[in-house]
Amino acid sequence: MRYSLDFNWLWDGMGALAYGAGTTLALTVSTSVLGIVLSILGAAARRGPYPWLRKVVGLYVEIMRNTPFLVQLFFIFFGLPSLGIRLDPITAAVLAMTLNMAAYTIEVVGAGLDAIPRGQKEAAQALGLRPRLVFFKIILPQAIAIIFPALTSQIIIMMLESAVVSQISVRELAQEADLLQSRTFRSFETYLVATLIYLSMSAALRRLLFAGKRRFLGAGLA
Amino acid sequence: MIEFTFWDILRNLVFATRWTLLLSLAAFAGGAIVGLAILSARISKTRWPRSFASGYIALFQGTPLLMQLFLMFFGLPMLGFRIGSWTAAVCGLTFYASAYLAEIWRSGVEAVPRGQWDAASSLGLHRLLELRLIILPQAFRITRAPTVGFLVQLIKSTALASILGFDELLKTANAINNATFEPFKVYGLVAVIFFALCYPLTQYARFLEKKAAFG
Numbered sequence: 415m416r417y418s419l420d421f422n423w424l425w426d427g428m429g430a431l432a433y434g435a436g437t438t439l440a441l442t443v444s445t446s447v448l449g450i451v452l453s454i455l456g457a458a459a460r461r462g463p464y465p466w467l468r469k470v471v472g473l474y475v476e477i478m479r480n481t482p483f484l485v486q487l488f489f490i491f492f493g494l495p496s497l498g499i500r501l502d503p504i505t506a507a508v509l510a511m512t513l514n515m516a517a518y519t520i521e522v523v524g525a526g527l528d529a530i531p532r533g534q535k536e537a538a539q540a541l542g543l544r545p546r547l548v549f550f551k552i553i554l555p556q557a558i559a560i561i562f563p564a565l566t567s568q569i570i571i572m573m574l575e576s577a578v579v580s581q582i583s584v585r586e587l588a589q590e591a592d593l594l595q596s597r598t599f600r601s602f603e604t605y606l607v608a609t610l611i612y613l614s615m616s617a618a619l620r621r622l623l624f625a626g627k628r629r630f631l632g633a634g635l636a
Numbered sequence: 637m638i639e640f641t642f643w644d645i646l647r648n649l650v651f652a653t654r655w656t657l658l659l660s661l662a663a664f665a666g667g668a669i670v671g672l673a674i675l676s677a678r679i680s681k682t683r684w685p686r687s688f689a690s691g692y693i694a695l696f697q698g699t700p701l702l703m704q705l706f707l708m709f710f711g712l713p714m715l716g717f718r719i720g721s722w723t724a725a726v727c728g729l730t731f732y733a734s735a736y737l738a739e740i741w742r743s744g745v746e747a748v749p750r751g752q753w754d755a756a757s758s759l760g761l762h763r764l765l766e767l768r769l770i771i772l773p774q775a776f777r778i779t780r781a782p783t784v785g786f787l788v789q790l791i792k793s794t795a796l797a798s799i800l801g802f803d804e805l806l807k808t809a810n811a812i813n814n815a816t817f818e819p820f821k822v823y824g825l826v827a828v829i830f831f832a833l834c835y836p837l838t839q840y841a842r843f844l845e846k847k848a849a850f851g
Contacts, residue, residue: 480788480834481827482795485806489827492819570698577700581799588702601710609703616698 423598424607434590435611441586442573442619444508449515449572450523450565454554456516457524471520478517484578486510491582507579515572522564526557559631566623570616577612587611640816649825652808657833659794659804662726664787667733674738676767679745689738696735702796704728709800725797733790740782744775781844788834788841795830805829 459471478486490513491506501509530553538548558565580589591608595601678689696704705728712719712727719727748771756766776783798807805826813822 476835476838477827477831480792480838481830482792482806484795484798485823485827485830488806488809488819489823492813493823494820496818496820574698574700577702578796580702588700591703595710602707602714605703605706605710609699609707612700612703613695613698 419603420600421603423594423600427594427598427604430590430594431587431608431611434585434587435615437584437586438573438576439615441507441511441576441579442569445511445515445572446569448508448512449519452512452516453519453523456520457527460520460524461527475517475520478514483510483514483575484581486514487579487582503582503584506582507584511572511576515568518568519565522561522568523557526561527553529560530556555631562627562631566620569623570619573616573619574612640812645812645816645822646825648808648812649805649829652803652805653829655804656791656794659725659729659797660791663729663733663790663794666726666730667737670730670734671737671741674734675741675745676764678738678742693735693739696732701732701793702799704732705796705800721797721800721802724800725802729790729793732793736786737783740779740786741775744779745771747778748774778848781841781848784837784841784844788837791833792830
């Protein structure tokens with residue numbers, strides 16, 4: 415079989431792919447913010463005073479880490495409506511991605527919090543700072559600087575996994591590529607271009623995050 | 637609508653699990669073989685195999701597995717191979733696994749003390765033989781925990797083969813769901829089965845990690 419690559423469709427498909435890439439980025443950003451907030455709460459609960467809450471969070475982490483993301487997504491999108499909870503595809507995607515990401519980052523954030531010496535907290539308290547300020551101004555920034563590389567990888571992994579939400583027809587990059595190839599009959603080229611876009615997005619995101627870290631958290635830490 | 641009892645659903649899902657297991661095993665075996673080749677290129681003394689291997693790893697770790705599987709599914713026929721979803725899934729997961737395994741094992745090779753290399757070369761061995769007899773066995777022992785951890789990742793990833801139309805656990809679940817309209821029950825059971833496959837391995841990886849930490 416002779417086959418020659420044909421990229422003529424690309425010019426017309428550019429807009430759709432750019433829109434899809436934008437949606438992928440929006441999903442990644444909202445998931446990262448929600449997921450990190452959730453994992454700070456989860457890590458706090460894991461170290462909190464209530465044994466039942468510690469157990470519940472532990473169980474949640476185990477369940478999420480030992481089942482496929484695609485199954486979690488289908489359970490939320492197709493399964494929850496039978497309990498009367500009906501979600502539109504984007505909400506279901508953000509919910510599934512956030513819950514999945516948090517299960518991985520709860521441990522990461524927790525490890526960061528544990529790595530800060532007790533003396534830091536005591537010193538801050540000695541200065542008369544209120545407990546909340548001690549946490550947000552002294553403990554958390556240092557913890558985040560320590561876990562930054564792990565957090566960055568997790569954000570990028572989540573962006574790559576988000577390709578799967580095309581299966582509940584969220585119009586992100588993979589779904590736009592799907593729609594394009596069914597119109598152009600150029601599946602290989604379309605998926606190749608989409609893959610290269612993902613590759614450049616993950617490289618760019620990594621650089622951007624590390625540049626942001628140097629700007630806001632300083633290069634000296636960790 | 638067809639009448640399916642709970643046991644009918646469970647039995648069909650458990651039967652389909654054997655394809656999930658087989659796919660995981662095939663991808664792990666294939667990934668280990670290709671991964672070893674990538675690893676030896678990655679730590680080669682010559683420059684171009686090293687850059688090839690790091691490019692390969694960056695490519696597979698920087699793109700979604702779903703796109704890799706699609707490219708395999710649509711790309712191989714383009715080269716003249718007519719393939720089914722099973723071959724495409726095995727090939728796609730093999731390449732994906734090889735990139736991760738090569739990187740995990742490389743961290744083990746780097747953790748082997750320098751003196752081991754020196755001692756090996758003082759025996760006058762060929763470099764590949766040094767690697768096989770002296771360095772790799774130690775590197776594997778060091779990286780047992782992350783290797784088992786990655787196996788969990790790989791088992792979960794086989795769910796994506798359902799999108800290519802391969803009849804593993806999730807694809808079977810989709811079919812049952814279309815017949816019964818009980819997604820809560822069906823996908824809940826799928827999650828339980830995956831959990832039953834993965835959780836023991838996760839615990840084993842944790843045990844290995846603890847053992848390694850205490851020497």
